[in-house]
Amino acid sequence: MIVFNLQCRNSHVFEAWFRDSASYDRQVGAGELVCPTCGSRKIEKALMAPHLGKSKKGEAAIPAAANKKAVMETQEAGEAMKALRGLREKIEKSCDYVGPNFAEEARKIHYGETDPRGIYGETSDQDAKALKDEGVSFGRVPWAPDRDS
Ligand SMILES: [Zn+2]
Secondary structure: OEEEEEEEOOOOEEEEEEOOHHHHHHHHHOOOOOOOOOOOOOEEEOOOOOOOOOOOOOOOHHHHHHHHHHHHHHHHHHHHHHHHHHHHHHHHHHOEEEEOOHHHHHHHHHOOOOOOOOEEEOOOHHHHHHHHHOOOOOOOOOOOOOOOO
């Protein structure tokens, strides 16, 4: 036996037990399920987004909805990581890497002591603050980890 949370067209939610998932599909298909509150025969599983999971069998309503959310979050995290990697690749291609000398190089460029160019490197919070105080414009970006690390 399995239990489903069901919902009628008027948003009345109720529990119903079925021998198995196929039994639910058969009964709802045949219009045998009736809302105990209003008598509506327009019944579907509750707590699921419309058009999702209707054809899937053997899933209780609540765990299916929860699983869907977890997958979505994982995909979004993957997308964000991909975007960060893209950003990193662009910076690596178009800028000179100056390592820990970033603050020094940025100052030279700012004061015209060297050719203006894009650079990237590491800087401490202290140096970053000092640069900002001097009016040197730069950005700090989250750095995507290496693919294989
Ligand atoms: Zn109802």
